[in-house]
Amino acid sequence: MKKVKFRAVFMIVLVVLFLILIFFGKQIAPNDPYVSNLQAANEAPSAQYPFGTDNLGRCVLSRILAGGAASVYSAIFIVTAVFFTGTVIGLVAGYGGGWVDQVLMKITMVFQAFPGFILAVAIAGMLGPGLENAMISLMAMYWTSYARLSRSLVLQVKNETYIRAAIMCGAKKRHILFRHILPNIILPLMTAAVSDISNVVLSMAGLSFLGLGVQAPQAEWGLMISNGRQFLQTAPWAIIFPSAALFVSVVLFNLAGDCVRDAVNDGGGR
């Protein structure tokens, strides 16, 4: 128990530090991430450019720091939005039952019929490139799992005796839904949300890599990887370091998700 708690606290501290680092990325950056200096193009890492420069002579480290916000914060925003909408839809479907449930679940199934990333690419392609559109397409990709998860959790809880007891006290549906059912199913949903952040970070970078997300000259990790690809042999640092940043953030959020899950499973036994 103590060990789990310690690990959870440790991971939370790491995540918070990481978020702060990225939040102030632009301020911390040693060079201006958007100033190109063609004379210093594709330079190897040096004292002035710790991670080297890309094909336009921009500082890779500065661009990684500045681009983190687009990757990580948009992912967190997407997960939050999806968590709320998906959960509410699942709650309504699960508790309402009948045709409401049928309709909502059929809609969910339509979204789930496509492989997730293909759907996101299709929607982003239709809406046109850009950060906002990429976010919309990723939300369309991710909300279904929350709707389904929360629906199944509601179905588990809604026939519990304490729900019947609340009904027998004369409680209204809304009261039962938000004060009895939701608090009893929120933990597994939150665990799913934390573990999903890393997936969304990857998908976001993936969309940008394909040119459907953040547009040049804005700094973003997926976009940087995509740009650096052409110079892999002459300037590998332009692709290695953004990839490493992506790797670190994905691993970090994944471990944090595991820790939250362990903490919940450990303390969640009623």
Next chain:
Amino acid sequence: MLKVKNLSVAYGRIQVVRGASFFVEPGQIVGIVGESGSGKSTMLKSLAGLLEKHGQVMGGEAFYEGEDLLKLSEKRLRKLRGKEIAVVFQHPELSLDPLWKIGKTYYESVRIHRLLSRKEADAEAEKLFEGLHLENPRRILESYPFELSGGMCQRAAIAIAIANSPRLLLADEPTSALDVTIQKQVIDTMLELRKQFGTSIVVVSHNMGVIAAMADLVGVMKQGELVEWGRKEQVLYNPKHPYTRELICAIPKIRGSGLEAKKGMEDGSAGKEGPHGI
């Protein structure tokens, strides 16, 4: 007060309750007894409007103060629930929200029907718990359900059920999940209720002993039919239906040998258990 006439309930195509009729007068305790699957719980649930999705009332009426409970709108039912009719369930730990302290559960169920602050509710709950002889009400109110014993949970659940002083309490196997000694406490609590508030109680149980200890009127159910109905003395000591006789014969009895065993413990084995052995 409550008058049930020809009540029939079915799950899908299987009839579970067939034409049951009985009545409850103010301040009376009615016991319904029968083996598992005889339809007694289903009958109670149908009165409270708590039937599962596939359960359906097929016919009959259940008049409570002139209103047919089986035909009420959801809205009207909600008004009655808690304020006029309350239910106690079989599994006490499960009938309280695991995330809420008893005090909060009490407050929330009171607030549905009356306007009062948390402090007032707490004071009221304390007084009610004390009146029902629950020890240390303060501590109970501050506890989560899993911190209390089963018997304590059930008595707290009963107290919460009657928080809005309903006039009819429907108890579905209220003691079946509890130890025998604890059963007695729960029965005493319900008898106390009747004494203090004049609450009418319909208690359903497969335990003849529980029914004998509480009820004024007894109904015996067999395969969905109420085969015997009358005053307790008459049903228990002078049963008409063969099934009732069988049920009464099935009560486990401890005769002479039990007394002897007790004597033996008093003489000899008490020493082994220490001064407070028995």
